[in-house]
Amino acid sequence: MRGLYYEEFEVGHVFEHAVGRTVTEMDNMLFSCLTLNPQPLHIDHAFAAQTEWGKPLVNSLFTLGLMIGISVSDTTLGTTIANLGMTDVKFGKPVFHGDTIRVKTEVVSKRESRSRPDAGIVEFHHRAYN
Template sequence: MPQQSPAMYFEDYELGQTMCSAPRTVTDADIAHFATLSGDQNPLHMDADYARETVFGGRIAHGLLGLAIASGLAAQAGFVDRTVLAFTGLDWKFRNPIRPGDSILVAAEVGRLRAMPSLGGGLVVLQVTVRNQDEVVVQQGNWSLLVKARCCAPEAGTALDQ
């Protein structure tokens, strides 16, 4: 099992702080599995002959697949893992297509912080950018998260700290 990054509590975030994930390659299998899971069998994603005749010139991944992978990359990198109580909002733009074989990564900057003691933490707004292997921005926007405060964390040795 890969080693987990230390949990980031609300107090650990600083305005302007930046974080970056490792890259991940989007595969044909990812697209097929997402199409099955979501029920979105649009030929733009599933049919190479059809997609070749579109403005994209070939198959592209579902936009929401890119967002889902971005969320996973952010969790794996440790900056939205184990202390996020709720994903409270999203303002998101799909800038360029993600193609099968593209490697994408997530960069995030803390754009806003607001303590919310009555909820046991605070609001963290991350300005998130997803880029491909050519440094092209494919998706970007803001994620609003309710993050647990350290004061409200379980005692040491519980699942959150392991």
């Protein structure tokens, strides 16, 4: 399976990615440790029990990475040159251990690259749901 090339993307197309992933406590703990993030809201059940959530929240950057990862197979697997950036990243609601993340990706725009005549730039709007 491969992703799509610039010419194959259609503005307005929405991918409803078939792959979803259930987040585990180990995912959250490993990500927090690997990124040197000791935030007790993510890794300490006793601390998190005293918050409005009552339990640990999954690190939001893990959720962001998971969302992008889920989208790759349908969009850019093996066909991308670079990720040029992200804008308007928002986390609308918390993710907890046991939540299953699903993703939709919309092709928002596309244009030919001004600096690389053999390449194009595609802008996506990714949405993750739990």
